[in-house]
Amino acid sequence: MAKDLRITLGKSQIESKNQGDPHFPWKPGTWEAAMEAYRAGIRVPEPRQFIVISSDSLIDSPEKLQKLADLPSVPEVIETNEAFEFPESTGDTVRVSGLLWDEFTGLRDRTELRQILVWMPHWRKKELHRRAAYIVTSVKEENAISGNADEESSGTQGD
Structure with missing residues (x-):
């Protein structure tokens, strides 16, 4: 029972x-x-992080972004507007390109970034919402890590 x-x-x-x-x-x-x-083959698009393409940043063309982020092809450029914390506020026109997560983390590891907000359409609802976009402000020193490793290894050899 x-x-x-x-x-x-x-x-x-x-x-x-x-x-x-x-x-x-x-x-x-x-x-x-x-x-x-x-x-039926319907797939959710992979999440993307947006990089600003502007004459005010180190990335002033999609070709430069391709080179700096080691992309296989020139990324698509989307034109949108800067967004602010206030509801429905719109700023200057901004050009951005979307990177997949692995591409973005590689770029983030090699550069210094500053975040802004932009209006982007939601992938399903198509209505605009605020998303983070990143401006590349500088390139990190490429030899900073290897330089420290050389110093450490040379210090251990002398002992």
């Missing part, structure tokens, strides 16, 4: 979640719709 009671209670909990339980975060059919979209 106890086994049947556990099965009955388990089924009732599963059924309540499938019928729109307010404590369950997804609407009924959400997982099924997501699986169908996946099978």
Whole structure:
């Protein structure tokens, strides 16, 4: 009898979640719709970090961004406006290019960045929202890490 009671209670909990339980975060059919979209080839775009292309920064052309970030091709340039913390505020026109996360971290490791906000369309809803964009302010010294390693290794050889 106890086994049947556990099965009955388990089924009732599963059924309540499938019928729109307010404590369950997804609407009924959400997982099924997501699986169908996946099978149909619909994919969520990979997240991107935006780099400002401006004559005021070290990156003044998409070709320079390609070279500095070691990109396989010249990145697409998107024109948008700078955003501020105030709702629906718009600043100057800004040109940006999106980098995938690995590309961005490589660039971030080699450069100094300053963050601003820009208006970008949401990938699904297409309405504008504020996103971070980064201005390259300087290139870090390439030999700073290897220079320290050389000093440490030369110090240990003398002992």
